[in-house]
Amino acid sequence: MGVQGLWDILRPAGENFSLARLAVESGFLDNKKHRGYRIGIDASIWFFHALGGREGENPELRTIFFRCARLAAMPYHPIFVFDGPKRPKIKRGKAVGGGQHWMVNSLRTVLEAFGFECRTAPGEAEAELAYLNRIGVIDAVLSDDVDCFLFAAKTVIRNSSATLSGNKKHGAKNSDGKDDGQHVNLYRSEDIERHPKINLTHGGLILIALLRGGDYDQQGIDGCGINVAHALARAGFGDSLLEAARSSNSGALAAFLPTWRQALRHELTTNASGFATRKSPSVAKRITEDFPRLDVLRCYTHPITSESEGVGMRGLDALWNIPFDVAKIARVCEMYFEWGIERTVIKRFRSFLWPGAVLRTMLQIARERDADGSSANPNSNVETPSKALARTLGGLDLREEADTDDEELFQLVKKIHSERQHSSTDNILEYRLEIDPTEFVAKARSGIQGTRIETEDSAAARFGSDVEDDDGEEVGKKRRGTKPPPDPNSTLRIWLPAVMVDRFIPRKEIGKGE
Numbered sequence: 001m002g003v004q005g006l007w008d009i010l011r012p013a014g015e016n017f018s019l020a021r022l023a024v025e026s027g028f029l030d031n032k033k034h035r036g037y038r039i040g041i042d043a044s045i046w047f048f049h050a051l052g053g054r055e056g057e058n059p060e061l062r063t064i065f066f067r068c069a070r071l072a073a074m075p076y077h078p079i080f081v082f083d084g085p086k087r088p089k090i091k092r093g094k095a096v097g098g099g100q101h102w103m104v105n106s107l108r109t110v111l112e113a114f115g116f117e118c119r120t121a122p123g124e125a126e127a128e129l130a131y132l133n134r135i136g137v138i139d140a141v142l143s144d145d146v147d148c149f150l151f152a153a154k155t156v157i158r159n160s161s162a163t164l165s166g167n168k169k170h171g172a173k174n175s176d177g178k179d180d181g182q183h184v185n186l187y188r189s190e191d192i193e194r195h196p197k198i199n200l201t202h203g204g205l206i207l208i209a210l211l212r213g214g215d216y217d218q219q220g221i222d223g224c225g226i227n228v229a230h231a232l233a234r235a236g237f238g239d240s241l242l243e244a245a246r247s248s249n250s251g252a253l254a255a256f257l258p259t260w261r262q263a264l265r266h267e268l269t270t271n272a273s274g275f276a277t278r279k280s281p282s283v284a285k286r287i288t289e290d291f292p293r294l295d296v297l298r299c300y301t302h303p304i305t306s307e308s309e310g311v312g313m314r315g316l317d318a319l320w321n322i323p324f325d326v327a328k329i330a331r332v333c334e335m336y337f338e339w340g341i342e343r344t345v346i347k348r349f350r351s352f353l354w355p356g357a358v359l360r361t362m363l364q365i366a367r368e369r370d371a372d373g374s375s376a377n378p379n380s381n382v383e384t385p386s387k388a389l390a391r392t393l394g395g396l397d398l399r400e401e402a403d404t405d406d407e408e409l410f411q412l413v414k415k416i417h418s419e420r421q422h423s424s425t426d427n428i429l430e431y432r433l434e435i436d437p438t439e440f441v442a443k444a445r446s447g448i449q450g451t452r453i454e455t456e457d458s459a460a461a462r463f464g465s466d467v468e469d470d471d472g473e474e475v476g477k478k479r480r481g482t483k484p485p486p487d488p489n490s491t492l493r494i495w496l497p498a499v500m501v502d503r504f505i506p507r508k509e510i511g512k513g514e
Helices: 006-013 019-029 043-050 059-072 104-114 125-134 165-170 189-194 202-212 226-234 237-247 250-270 294-301 326-336 342-352 354-372 385-393 438-447 456-463 498-504
Strands: 015-018 037-042 076-082 117-120 140-143 155-158 183-188 413-421 429-435 492-497
Touching (some): 006 183, 006 202, 015 019, 019 037, 019 076, 019 183, 037 043, 043 059, 043 076, 059 104, 059 342, 076 104, 076 125, 125 140, 202 237, 226 237, 226 250, 237 250, 237 294, 326 342, 342 354, 354 492, 354 498, 413 498, 429 498
Parallel strands (some): 037 076, 076 117, 140 155
Antiparallel strands (some): 015 183, 155 183, 413 429, 429 492
16 A cells, blocks of 8 residues: 555654553653543554454454454554545545445444544545644554655554564564564654655655555556655655645646656756756656646645535544443454353453553543542542542442442552563553452443353353454464463453553552562
């Protein structure tokens, strides 16, 4: 997808981050209104990645489900955007169907259960995401498609998956030099423009797409390599073309283009600007009188977005407060996966969902305390995390009529056992918390309706690995014949960023372990 070779040109501007550090520092600490880093995701890219899923019932949705679980375990606020009815009819040389993708409804069900927002763009999702990024609704676009910058996105987090071709040799690594799957490269348009080896503006990026071929015209100019296209962009030909396309009517643009094309041919023949390593007269001869195609140019310069459709900010701003609903997530598992029976769901949730449930609960408490000003003093006389959890989970009898002393209430966090600074998180300080999952378990059970009967496959899943890879497939050895799983209500230990724990859990409520 996108423009071949363009990520290679942009690579020097990338900044390496662990996903955890980016979310904590740029989201939880810097964004005091939402207490999270707001990212936009093109749902169609997740559909594409999900095609690699092969395990069990609904393997594609299973892949997405486990990605959502990992995303929920960090202070990110995602918004998924779906392609809309006015997207281009031809893309990557193929006709784009007018119908809805077959996974849309099931994906929306999963996203809503995790508390993630979703919406449908007027046209293409990636163009809409770039617009949301420019106006500050989201902090970054999470994507592996470089086209986000062609639509003038400000910040893009490149997907870190090792299965992507550009990441096989240049994947994001931690400080130990290892690809831990927890690091990404973040790109900012201002860095791309200012970096001395890149110097690419929005217009320059569009020119490269026109010369090299992109989603709307895969051919481009035959023989024009990425370095030649980059040199022409640095020489300013993309900027003048973009300015003309935006400021002129179709007649004025048509009058501008002959002079522009002649200057482009001259630059290729003479390398007058000196940005190229050599002259390219053969490429100059291939600049025809119909270059660039105006319909392709307008796809980049005038994409259909909420801006072009006249949608105001009130219709765009996201809420970022949809609840993380354990019962709905359990119901999703029962609906779509062969292991969606109560005891298997509870067993699996213990290994991959409870860390995210704890973090999402803390985020909700943090936002509420920020709203009433109580976060300035975490030891002030405010609602404890135990009581806040009881309220935010909802729908359960949490002994609200009983004595409200802490000893009579469920306590989410029991103890801090240790601390660490690990390379997978860029050495941010984390605490190892002992947590009581009792009410999470009760909430999950309330979502299971008993519509599935245990089969051989679901029984195998119950005793299988608790670890899933990026495709939602089990990894490691099966655990047949080993000791039974722990009591679902027994305490377990998880790692959480220290800044979240220090700021919003009064130390008087929890102990310090060994």
